[in-house]
Amino acid sequence: MPSDTSQKSFDKLPDIRAVAGLAKVSIATVSRTINGSSLVSERLKKRVWQAIDQLNYLPNTSARTLVSGRSHLMGIVVENITNPFFPELIQSFEKIAVAHGYEILIGSTNSDPAVLAKCARRMVERKVDGVAVMTFGEEEPVLDQIMHRGIPIVLAEFKLDDPNASTILLDYSTGIRAAVRHLAGLGHRNLAFLAGPRSLHSALTRENDFRAALAAAGLPLRPEWIVVCDHTLKGGIAGFEQLRRLESQPTAIVCSNDMTAIGVLRAAFLAGLRVPQELSVVGLDDVDFAEFTLPPLTTIRLSRVELARAAFEALRAQAEKPEGVHAQREFLVSTSLVVRGSTAPPPA
Amino acid sequence: MPSDTSQKSFDKLPDIRAVAGLAKVSIATVSRTINGSSLVSERLKKRVWQAIDQLNYLPNTSARTLVSGRSHLMGIVVENITNPFFPELIQSFEKIAVAHGYEILIGSTNSDPAVLAKCARRMVERKVDGVAVMTFGEEEPVLDQIMHRGIPIVLAEFKLDDPNASTILLDYSTGIRAAVRHLAGLGHRNLAFLAGPRSLHSALTRENDFRAALAAAGLPLRPEWIVVCDHTLKGGIAGFEQLRRLESQPTAIVCSNDMTAIGVLRAAFLAGLRVPQELSVVGLDDVDFAEFTLPPLTTIRLSRVELARAAFEALRAQAEKPEGVHAQREFLVSTSLVVRGSTAPPPA
DNA sequence: GTGAAAGCGCTAACAA
DNA sequence: TTGTTAGCGCTTTCAC
Numbered sequence: 001m002p003s004d005t006s007q008k009s010f011d012k013l014p015d016i017r018a019v020a021g022l023a024k025v026s027i028a029t030v031s032r033t034i035n036g037s038s039l040v041s042e043r044l045k046k047r048v049w050q051a052i053d054q055l056n057y058l059p060n061t062s063a064r065t066l067v068s069g070r071s072h073l074m075g076i077v078v079e080n081i082t083n084p085f086f087p088e089l090i091q092s093f094e095k096i097a098v099a100h101g102y103e104i105l106i107g108s109t110n111s112d113p114a115v116l117a118k119c120a121r122r123m124v125e126r127k128v129d130g131v132a133v134m135t136f137g138e139e140e141p142v143l144d145q146i147m148h149r150g151i152p153i154v155l156a157e158f159k160l161d162d163p164n165a166s167t168i169l170l171d172y173s174t175g176i177r178a179a180v181r182h183l184a185g186l187g188h189r190n191l192a193f194l195a196g197p198r199s200l201h202s203a204l205t206r207e208n209d210f211r212a213a214l215a216a217a218g219l220p221l222r223p224e225w226i227v228v229c230d231h232t233l234k235g236g237i238a239g240f241e242q243l244r245r246l247e248s249q250p251t252a253i254v255c256s257n258d259m260t261a262i263g264v265l266r267a268a269f270l271a272g273l274r275v276p277q278e279l280s281v282v283g284l285d286d287v288d289f290a291e292f293t294l295p296p297l298t299t300i301r302l303s304r305v306e307l308a309r310a311a312f313e314a315l316r317a318q319a320e321k322p323e324g325v326h327a328q329r330e331f332l333v334s335t336s337l338v339v340r341g342s343t344a345p346p347p348a
Numbered sequence: 349m350p351s352d353t354s355q356k357s358f359d360k361l362p363d364i365r366a367v368a369g370l371a372k373v374s375i376a377t378v379s380r381t382i383n384g385s386s387l388v389s390e391r392l393k394k395r396v397w398q399a400i401d402q403l404n405y406l407p408n409t410s411a412r413t414l415v416s417g418r419s420h421l422m423g424i425v426v427e428n429i430t431n432p433f434f435p436e437l438i439q440s441f442e443k444i445a446v447a448h449g450y451e452i453l454i455g456s457t458n459s460d461p462a463v464l465a466k467c468a469r470r471m472v473e474r475k476v477d478g479v480a481v482m483t484f485g486e487e488e489p490v491l492d493q494i495m496h497r498g499i500p501i502v503l504a505e506f507k508l509d510d511p512n513a514s515t516i517l518l519d520y521s522t523g524i525r526a527a528v529r530h531l532a533g534l535g536h537r538n539l540a541f542l543a544g545p546r547s548l549h550s551a552l553t554r555e556n557d558f559r560a561a562l563a564a565a566g567l568p569l570r571p572e573w574i575v576v577c578d579h580t581l582k583g584g585i586a587g588f589e590q591l592r593r594l595e596s597q598p599t600a601i602v603c604s605n606d607m608t609a610i611g612v613l614r615a616a617f618l619a620g621l622r623v624p625q626e627l628s629v630v631g632l633d634d635v636d637f638a639e640f641t642l643p644p645l646t647t648i649r650l651s652r653v654e655l656a657r658a659a660f661e662a663l664r665a666q667a668e669k670p671e672g673v674h675a676q677r678e679f680l681v682s683t684s685l686v687v688r689g690s691t692a693p694p695p696a
Numbered sequence: 697g698t699g700a701a702a703g704c705g706c707t708a709a710c711a712a
Numbered sequence: 713t714t715g716t717t718a719g720c721g722c723t724t725t726c727a728c
Binding site for chain 2: 013056059060061062063065066071081086087088090091094095098103105106108121122123125126127145149234262265266269275285288289292293294
């Protein structure tokens, strides 16, 4: 028997040529078939798929990317892995990407510009079809590196004046107002706010939205009840303690994120203050384990799924748009209140 | 001015040829310089780097992969994203990979063989340099697809008889014995165990190790105190309730994983049973938020960092070993007890 | 509809 | 040490 058409040749993985040979067509036809081109007759299509199955052929992505310029890879850059919000965001992004035939490349910056630069570099080298920059206000000129190469980009809470940059706006206001209304409805009139770092754009927005919500609800604002924390558990504990040293005490605390709220839960527990009977606590994010705290955390949900979806869609719209079209867009992701067990009427 | 050597040509991204041209060397010299080959004189090296900087050149990974066969991509396949253990494992794996100049490709199977098959396919198409299969006992023949193509593979708790498959053994026993000893030292004699699904290899091992630890500590084993759950929060709640219906009650519950333990914490709270004063609870995994529960969970730590490191090292050892060397190995990842607030002496 | 052939950007074998 | 050159496996004109 001649040594050519055996389906399990041991010295080489099957390539497009092997498939073409077995199916007795040209490699162009194989390529067309794989890529769903309509200009292949049913007869040949069938032969080709048969050969592909028989040889257990898988196309080589590198070769495809090299010639087509499209990698079917989407990058996502986040900041602080310590905050569970980000892993959750990545998971969502990955799931959506895979469902659309893409893979993802992850970059974590740890707020270090040098690391961000390396991330950007890796993304460009791998020829990603788009990059979602989810660092919430720590964007750097490094991003030029990406945009100058014509790679679509999507930012959270940050507008870039570039034809292939899109933006996702986050509507914290809706959720924060709902929280304040919820608390007011419960009978609270004395609300404190544990803010995030002032350097973070999103933190500042949340704080301002809280002030506005307070005003809208006709509730008084005590300057000393706004405490700047750092979005960490420890920060929440520190913020709580700072609040406790004050003469007059709030009956409810709204936090700029869930980690802070969890810190408050912890500190209140240690201080012998019962939540929600003696103190109501509200978080923001609704990280997965917000429902696992004791009591389960009432919080303002910022859906990772929605955010990830918006980011991916923005990128895909740009990546798959015909040449020259400016698909730049703005997306809006909203927030909503999730009432659980950490809020209740204030003590009589 | 002639239109050639400007550093910002607008119609095309710089390629290796452009660099060679600017540096007045051959493309081979550029390639050698980038790849750190020692056979380039300092003089030329310098010129090349200068040109690279000037042009802002970044090598094209697809081309590199295509010709070298190495992608510098590592795959990691996990199962249930619902369990926080896995995102955490992925994070660790990613961090280690990036530190070594690799990127990662994520696959989540949701215990669906068809999805696993798709994952395997994607990994092969992208020409990953190795795959870590962290599904803990749900391995499938699909993996042959990967191994037959000569791609290194590493499994958790599962030995594969293949020259490029490595295994990571998990020593649950050490941690579980420590937990039982800890409880016994506190004065507990009546320990229950909320097991994981019997179909899961790791769950079975944990259960058996618990039985052995009990025997080693000279503690009695009541068959009805071993309750099969499913490694979820809800499962933990159900398991706790099943236990409560028994006539005689344990004073401590060891759980097959943290999610189960958190379910117990929740159920105990709702039942008005105080932890740890009236009931001690121990988890297993030490997921990140185990320290955020109230009370903070005493648990047996299975380090994601260590596991990820072992997996990555196994893969890298195989991928970078010279041709023909069998680098197949076994790694051992141990467990240890982390004492927090959910354990205390039993009620008098 | 189908096939032949020209590269995509790079590495590595071989020459010099 | 440095340069020349032949592909890596595929997509995509361009003919037929």
